[in-house]
Amino acid sequence: MTVERWGLHELRLTGPGTGNPYTEVRLRAEFRHRNRVVPVDGFYDGEGRHVVRFSPDRVGTWFWVTRSNVPELDGRRGSFECVPPGPGNHGPVRVSGAHGFAHADGTRHLPLGTTCYHWTHYADEEHEERTLRSLAGSPFTKVRMCLLPTRDMAPPMLPFAGDTPGRLDKTRFNPAFFAHFERRLRDLLALGIQADVILFHPYDRGHWGVDDMTPEQDRFLLRYTLARLAAFRHVWWSLANEYDFNRAKTVEDWDRLGRYVQRKDPYQRLRSIHNGTRMYVYERIYDFTRPWITHQSIQHWDARLTADWVAACPKPVVIDEIGYEGVVDRRWGNITGRALLRQFWHAAAAGGFVGHGECYPDPSRDGSAWISRGGSLRGESVPRIAFLRRLLEEGPADIPGARRRGEYWLEYFGERAHAFREVELPPGGAYRIELIDTWDMTVTELAGVHRGRARVALGGRQDMAVRIRRTR
Incomplete structure (x- = not known):
């Protein structure tokens, strides 16, 4: 059996269904990959079904063994192969x-x-x-x-x-x-x-x-x-x-x-x-x-x-x-x-x-x-x-880290309706400046490359932002 990395492997075991298996049956499994062991609790799923679910995080062969206070669920063994993740699976x-x-x-x-x-x-x-x-x-x-x-x-x-x-x-x-x-x-x-x-x-x-x-x-x-x-x-x-x-x-x-x-x-x-x-x-x-x-x-x-x-x-x-x-x-x-x-x-x-x-x-x-x-x-x-x-x-x-390094930042003005804003740019850098209308969903780049101080015209509009990116 193969399971992709960060996928879900399920052990389905048959065991006691009488009494109260939720409180009376204890089940877990130990999953081992090389020298790493991951203990995982099992659960009762009704009608005599006892289940252990496991998500492997390493590619390779995983071995498992069950531990239970019920003899028929204890000491069960097996293995599966964990393969690389499929498309769209980026892990947790x-x-x-x-x-x-x-x-x-x-x-x-x-x-x-x-x-x-x-x-x-x-x-x-x-x-x-x-x-x-x-x-x-x-x-x-x-x-x-x-x-x-x-x-x-x-x-x-x-x-x-x-x-x-x-x-x-x-x-x-x-x-x-x-x-x-x-x-x-x-x-x-x-x-x-x-x-x-x-x-x-x-x-x-x-x-x-x-x-x-x-x-x-x-x-x-x-x-x-x-x-x-x-x-x-x-x-x-x-x-x-x-x-x-x-x-x-x-x-x-x-x-x-x-x-x-x-x-x-x-x-x-x-x-x-x-x-x-x-x-x-x-x-x-x-x-x-x-x-x-x-x-x-x-x-x-x-x-x-x-x-x-x-x-x-x-x-x-x-x-x-x-x-x-x-x-x-x-x-x-x-x-x-x-x-x-x-x-x-x-x-x-x-x-x-x-x-x-x-x-x-x-x-x-x-x-x-x-x-x-x-x-x-x-x-x-x-x-x-x-x-x-x-x-x-x-x-x-x-x-915030990019701003501290003088690489990238956003200035957002919200409900304020500025005619213009003076933007102080870090010394020694050249920057592109874009005007963003966050409500009308438009991005307009200001002409040229900017250094030192730049005046950004906002036209007295609300919900405007400025995106500033260092070019060199």
């Missing part, structure tokens, strides 16, 4: 410096994400396929999506066994739910989109009983989820959405759970946690210097603080929630497309990234919005985010 995304991200093969990654919290939870095939078509035609490279339901939902399947509020069996899981969730993960992988899986949230408020579980139940859910999903190379872990709105857990609790994910994930996928905010009033940004956190996942309304956040913690900044384009009656869900785009540009100029979301009610789905269930993208910001993505792909991976 990792942090690259204080500002950026890159795939394991060095390919740059721009986390221009969007939010569709529960697009997989309604078993609505047509709507989910429409969501995927929308994503395929969008500039987005990451989707934030929840594992657990909220209070207001009545989904046909839940992660735990049972369907009665407050009476879910938290000692058993629902393999059908996870199989559907995984199918949609595979769809995102085929589109080249990262899946930022939100593990916990505060929106249940005791209804289903999933936001105030015991520490043992929390770890039970995490262990099973990681065993099933961690081998997918495009998965990221968001420990919680708006962690500070959950009154059942302290910061110390979140840290313990974060360290648990770090310890149990064989692949060390990207990990962060997301704060809440009273929009335009206050925020409780997490202490991202904690060692288990790989990058900053921030909710805030002002991307101009990006440089300050990186200065306080030298990890990449992703403002996953900055406000959503839309028309709902909440402050976080009725900003204009132009206002949202400005935040993308403020962050980009400082070497950070912003996440998108839309709150335009969909009359065909009970007025639900893109951020809740996906569907169709309607906002004015989407094509302009695509324009920004193209420009970022043309530039360096570390924009």
Whole structure:
């Protein structure tokens, strides 16, 4: 059997299906390549199926052996051949410096994400396929999506066994739910989109009983989820959405759970946690210097603080929630497309990234919005985010570093309507200067090569930027 590097190899074993295999059966496998051994937890998949998933990161022969407290699952052995990755397989995304991200093969990654919290939870095939078509035609490279339901939902399947509020069996899981969730993960992988899986949230408020579980139940859910999903190379872990709105857990609790994910994930996928905010009033940004956190996942309304956040913690900044384009009656869900785009540009100029979301009610789905269930993208910001993505792909991976070296930078003026701007250029260099209309999506190069100081006419227009590149 052959598996491509960073692909997924699956062991499917037959074993006990009676009693409670979720709690009574312990299964793991040790995968060995030369002198390297990677232990991986297995999971029960229902109907007597016990599964171990593994993602190899080295080309060559891998040998495996199972370890279990059940004799029929213990000591099983085999091997497979890991071959070079196929087209489009660049490996998992990792942090690259204080500002950026890159795939394991060095390919740059721009986390221009969007939010569709529960697009997989309604078993609505047509709507989910429409969501995927929308994503395929969008500039987005990451989707934030929840594992657990909220209070207001009545989904046909839940992660735990049972369907009665407050009476879910938290000692058993629902393999059908996870199989559907995984199918949609595979769809995102085929589109080249990262899946930022939100593990916990505060929106249940005791209804289903999933936001105030015991520490043992929390770890039970995490262990099973990681065993099933961690081998997918495009998965990221968001420990919680708006962690500070959950009154059942302290910061110390979140840290313990974060360290648990770090310890149990064989692949060390990207990990962060997301704060809440009273929009335009206050925020409780997490202490991202904690060692288990790989990058900053921030909710805030002002991307101009990006440089300050990186200065306080030298990890990449992703403002996953900055406000959503839309028309709902909440402050976080009725900003204009132009206002949202400005935040993308403020962050980009400082070497950070912003996440998108839309709150335009969909009359065909009970007025639900893109951020809740996906569907169709309607906002004015989407094509302009695509324009920004193209420009970022043309530039360096570390924009602040390139500016310090006098090689490349962006000046963004947002809502300011300057007649002109004087630009100070580093001494000794020659530069090309381009005028960018970020809303009309045009790039106009100023004539000539510029040195010293240059006057750039902006015509009193808003949403203008200047791109400056050293020629020699």
